[in-house]
Amino acid sequence: xxxxxxxxxxLIEQLSRLPGIGAKSAQRLAFHIVNMSSEQVRQLAxxxxxxxxxxxxxxxxxxxxxxxxxxxxSDSRRNPRVIMVVxxxxxxxxxxxxxxxDGVYHVLHGAISPMLGIGPDDIRLKELMRRLQNNEVxxxxxxxxSSLEGETTAMYISKLIKPSGIKVSRIASGVPVGGDLEYxxxxxxxxxxxxxxxx
Amino acid sequence: xxxxxxxxxxLIEQLSRLPGIGAKSAQRLAFHIVNMSSEQVRQLAxxxxxxxxxxxxxxxxxxxxxxxxxxxxSDSRRNPRVIMVVxxxxxxxxxxxxxxxDGVYHVLHGAISPMLGIGPDDIRLKELMRRLQNNEVxxxxxxxxSSLEGETTAMYISKLIKPSGIKVSRIASGVPVGGDLEYxxxxxxxxxxxxxxxx
Numbered sequence: 001x002x003x004x005x006x007x008x009x010x011l012i013e014q015l016s017r018l019p020g021i022g023a024k025s026a027q028r029l030a031f032h033i034v035n036m037s038s039e040q041v042r043q044l045a046x047x048x049x050x051x052x053x054x055x056x057x058x059x060x061x062x063x064x065x066x067x068x069x070x071x072x073x074s075d076s077r078r079n080p081r082v083i084m085v086v087x088x089x090x091x092x093x094x095x096x097x098x099x100x101x102d103g104v105y106h107v108l109h110g111a112i113s114p115m116l117g118i119g120p121d122d123i124r125l126k127e128l129m130r131r132l133q134n135n136e137v138x139x140x141x142x143x144x145x146s147s148l149e150g151e152t153t154a155m156y157i158s159k160l161i162k163p164s165g166i167k168v169s170r171i172a173s174g175v176p177v178g179g180d181l182e183y184x185x186x187x188x189x190x191x192x193x194x195x196x197x198x199x
Numbered sequence: 200x201x202x203x204x205x206x207x208x209x210l211i212e213q214l215s216r217l218p219g220i221g222a223k224s225a226q227r228l229a230f231h232i233v234n235m236s237s238e239q240v241r242q243l244a245x246x247x248x249x250x251x252x253x254x255x256x257x258x259x260x261x262x263x264x265x266x267x268x269x270x271x272x273s274d275s276r277r278n279p280r281v282i283m284v285v286x287x288x289x290x291x292x293x294x295x296x297x298x299x300x301d302g303v304y305h306v307l308h309g310a311i312s313p314m315l316g317i318g319p320d321d322i323r324l325k326e327l328m329r330r331l332q333n334n335e336v337x338x339x340x341x342x343x344x345s346s347l348e349g350e351t352t353a354m355y356i357s358k359l360i361k362p363s364g365i366k367v368s369r370i371a372s373g374v375p376v377g378g379d380l381e382y383x384x385x386x387x388x389x390x391x392x393x394x395x396x397x398x
Binding site: 004005006007008010011013014015018019020021025027028029030031032033034036038041042043044045046047048049050051052053054055064065066067070088089090093182183 | 203214219220224228249252263269
């Protein structure tokens with residue numbers, strides 16, 4: 001794109017690599033950014049670097065956090081005997097917003113997908129099984145998405161845990177089929193939690 | 200949002216200030232960014248700072264560029280006697296992509312909008328008038344958007360230039376090529392009817 005300066009072309013190209021940012025949005029964002037104050041751009045750039053460089057996986061639940069253990073796992077008011085398994089931190093946040101779940105989480109960072117070549121070893125499943133070894137957990141609530149991958153993952157985890165005698169449940173349908181947890185309203189999320197059935 | 204690390208919350212907040220990025224997209228982008236390699240995040244952040252800090256307005260057409268004069272104004276193959284007036288550099292890029300305009304541009308960086316309190320002095324209009332002073336321009340093609348603001352700006356510029364005897368034209372508005380009549384708004388349909396040309 002000869003008609004833009006190389007600095008802007010480069011910025012547009014970098015931005016268009018982000019998910020959900022097409023060529024047009026990248027252009028729009030790039031021109032917005034060059035029109036921001038230097039200070040604002042510096043803050044935006046720093047916030048990216050800060051987040052990237054200070055983030056780690058919680059040693060217990062595997063969510064992204066800036067400490068060894070995340071705020072939820074460190075909170076003594078939370079019940080560590082009930083673990084809700086979610087696909088990613090955004091889904092964790094979605095359930096936290098309901099304010100009605102007082103257990104802890106386990107973040108898989110993905111779902112099993114034979115289509116995409118993502119197997120059980122590619123998600124944080126070993127870490128979950130390790131948490132269940134010491135007889136300190138009463139129930140595992142599987143809250144993966146109700147997509148094909150989410151359901152496959154739920155079935156797989158259920159079969160893996162059942163032999164140990166720990167109660168395994170799945171959030172109820174009520175979450176629309178094919179729906180992505182993070183976009184679903186809180187009432188539906190709560191309905192699904194209350195209606196969970198043992199697997 | 201206590202359930203995110205402050206670094207991520209901060210990044211989400213920074214991202215959600217960008218145009219067209221809502222709370223959900225900001226979350227999605229933030230988690231994508233913390234999952235990128237350090238090197239990729241560094242490149243993204245640098246591209247923003249580079250673009251912001253190396254960009255200036257072309258001394259002739261006012262588009263954003265990294266040199267005193269933009270590549271188009273510096274190109275001897277372009278005809279400087281025909282100036283197309285656009286609202287912003289994205290519109291310039293849109294016409295450049297057609298590859299069929301060999302004149303030069305003038306970028307207003309906005310449009311007159313009494314509603315938003317944007318007057319003629321708030322866009323790069325003085326700079327346009329200055330370019331017309333030395334009898335070196337034959338035609339000014341006004342290619343502002345066909346919105347209320349764009350039309351207002353076109354009328355205003357037209358009245359300003361006309362006394363000088365320079366030809367002023369306006370790009371045609373009408374039904375887009377490939378557009379299905381039934382989905383096009385009435386104002387556009389009327390405009391297309393009024394602007395009909397004899398075959």
